[in-house]
Amino acid sequence: MDLPRHHTIRETSHRIIDPFTDHQLATLGRALRLDPGATVLDLACGKGELLCTWARDHQTVGTGVDLSTVFVAAARERATSLNVDVTFVQGDASSYVAHEPVDVASCVGATWIGGGVVGTLELLGRSLKPRGIALIGEPFWRAGPPNEFLSLPDLVRQLGDAGWDLVEMVLADEHSWDRYVAAQWLNIRRFLDEHPDDELAPAFREELSTGPLDYVTNQRPNLGWGVFALMRRP
Ligand SMILES: C[S@@+](CC[C@H](N)C(=O)[O-])C[C@H]1O[C@@H](n2cnc3c(N)ncnc32)[C@H](O)[C@@H]1O
Structure with a gap:
């Protein structure tokens, strides 16, 4: 099993896929106050930027798991460099x-692997030391019409109801969303110019024609995202 090719093309230039x-x-x-030698497990780690830069900056020891052969190859290159x-x-x-139980277990931007936030916390909890920290990266709805995402208060309530203390959080903003989403447009455009006859070209052409307007109209003003640090209640 591998990640469909359209993801890796869209995210060619990204090191952080969120x-x-x-x-x-x-x-x-820095907020997590990681000790040197702390162990970190990152599920759906993408290109491994969290693990690699925290290992560089805090001397943590990491393991990452990801479905994508392309992303895992990029992650290994980053760790080597x-x-x-x-x-x-x-x-x-x-x-x-x-x-072995770890100090930090994370799933950032892929909580479908556990069937949602609560199931993913349960999955991460199976790898954690008793006072270990679980990290969940998850979207929430800031404004606009009701949709499939929870509001930030409802998401925080859900985390508490699942039996976890929220002990830190860092939230994305509109400018950081742009680095994730707008950076994909140039990747798509370059791919189209270089591979006009690729089987994915028609869908990418459609996406580049309609995606930016949809993003600034519906997503950028309304969709939040954050990483929530949690410790299981005793
Ligand atoms: C939005 S990206 C987040 C990547 C990384 N956590 C980051 O924030 O940079 C989602 C990742 O989930 C991975 N993924 C999706 N389903 C998976 C699964 N069942 N097991 C492992 N990885 C999975 C994808 O390959 C992709 O790297």
């Missing part, structure tokens, strides 16, 4: 449990 900038990812790493102690496993993370 609406965080380098700065916000670093802020989160930063000379950090991070291991990547290519495969389905939806039932992955660490061999």
Whole structure:
């Protein structure tokens, strides 16, 4: 099983495959007050930027699991270039449990692997030390008509109802959303110019023609996103 090709093309230029900038990812790493040698498991780790930069900045030791062969190859290259102690496993993370309990277990931008936020917390909890920290990266709705996402208060309520203390959070903003979404447009345009006859070209052409207006109209003003740090209640 591998991630469909359209994702890896759209996210060619990204190191972080979520609406965080380098700065916000670093802020989160500092906020967690990680000790050197702390162990971090990242499920659906993408290109491994969280694990690699935290290993560089805080001397953490990481394991990442991701479905995408392309992203895992990029993650391994990044770990080599930063000379950090991070291991990547290519495969389905939806039932992955660490061999040894870890200090931090995260799933950032992929809570479908546990069937939603509560199931993903339960999955992460199986790998955590008793006072370990779970990280969940999740969208929420800031404004606009009701939709499939919870509001921020309802999301925080859900995390508490599931039996976890919210102990830190870092939230994306409209500018960091742009780095995730708008950066995809140039990736798509370049792909179209270089591969006009690719089987994905018609769908990408449609996406580039309609996506930016849809984004600024519906998503940018309304959709929030954040990473929530949680510790299980005793
Ligand atoms: C939105 S990206 C987030 C990547 C990374 N956490 C980040 O924030 O940069 C979602 C990731 O989930 C991965 N993914 C999707 N389903 C998966 C599964 N069942 N097991 C492992 N990885 C999965 C994709 O390959 C992709 O890298």
